[in-house]
Amino acid sequence: MTVLVTGSRGKVATTLIALLHEAGIAVRAASASPEKLSPPPEVATVKCALDDPADFPAALDSIDSVFLYAEPAQIGAFLAAAENAGVQHIVLLSSSSVLDPGAADNPVAASHLTVEQALADAAVQTTVLQPGAFAGNALQWRWALASTGGIDLPYPDSHGDPIDERDIAEAALAVLTQPWLRGASYHLTGPESLTFAEQIAILEDATGRPMPFNAVTREGWKESVRAYLPDAFAEGLLDYWASTDGSPVPLTRTVEELVGRPARMFAEWARENAAAFQA
Template sequence: MTTLITGARGKVAQGVLARLHSAGHRVRAASARPAELTVPAGVAAVELALDRPETFAAALDGVRQVFLYPEPSGIRALIRAAEAAGVEHVVLLSSSSVLGPDAATDPLARHSLQVEHALAASSLTCTFLRPDAFASNSFGWAHPIGRAMPVQLAYPDAHTAPIHPEDIADIAFEALTGDFLKGRSLTLSGPESLTFRAQLAALSAAIGREVPVERISREAAEQQMSAFMPAPMAGSLLDLWAAASHGPAAVADTTETLLGRPARTYAQWAAENAPAFTGH
């Protein structure tokens, strides 16, 4: 049985691919730009572009499972092609944001929600992984920390329960290779609620020097963030963090509750990725 990994340049997808390949499963890596992929020896890299349906058949040939990134463009055509190719199971890397009351209009949630709805209407068995904040979101602080500048935040006391990307890959691997998680919708988080200040303290410990935090206005934060993302998405994130400043974040399922293995901590992620924050 071959498993197709879409979005194979992503960190979680790479982790899933590596686990499947190491365990002896047949796996195929897909990307709109397959020449840019780095894959293990013996793994085929194929083109899969959602705006080019002519790429679907070759990518899906012989595939029975798909690890899918949530891109709504062309998703219904891809699902039809998957059904025609004999695909049986899809594991979707969705988002916990789809559970919000305004998910259908929320810029953070609607892409994942549209893909979930399309899959739910199909004949495929679907497993939805809905992680909360990724620990790797902290890479957004690498520029100021690496230059010994303060990290500017409108809501430094906002709580999240950041999940290590390798934990997501572990859970996805289990969903693709066993029956216990298949067909379920799983909200995932890290093992503890941490404010942004606490996360920055963990990064400070990892790099061996203090990371100063500077509170700025919401307006200033929105202006900064809008240089890197659409303004509505920046506004939605700031709304989320404002609400998250009122108390601890909920801890959802982890590798501990699902797999019986300790969840990786944010401090572990910080230690593993310290070089990205040292300016070297």
């Protein structure tokens, strides 16, 4: 089996590449910028921008399975190229946001939902991973701490289910290598429902440094992120955070069922990444 891993600069993908390589499975690392990749020496790299169909035939040549990021721009062309290349199985990294009511009207969820629907209509067997918030999302707070000394939060008491990206990669390895797990959708969560304020407190304990946060308005937060996040996506995030403000989110044991051990706690992630938050 040879596996094509798209989006190979991402944390989930880089971890999955290492896991596949360690397991003796042939893997090809794909990226829009393959020259920026640093996989193990034996791992081949290939250019594959998921919005450029010209890249697809070479990237998919002799590939049996694909780990696919949810990019809707050219999903029809990608699936046609995959079928033409004889790909047998696609594992999609989607999002648990597709499970929310009104997902089709939320731009954060809609792009994932579009890809899921395209795969559901395709001839290639598909397995879907639907994780919640990545634990690594907390790294974005480094920049606010460095630039202003504090973190702006529109909903400090909004709950999330932070999942370690390594758990997602291990779940992907399981569904790629165990045929009886294929063809299903898996809702992946971390083991705890934590508010943003609780996550920050855990990070303070792990790093030994204060991380003050400020409760800000929706409009104030949108203005602070407008330079790099379109308003429509900002509104989608704000609506989700409002929906879980003060309300714990449902958790699953799917990581444990797939990989044979409980999902990692956010405190473990915080300890392992504490150095990234040092001033």
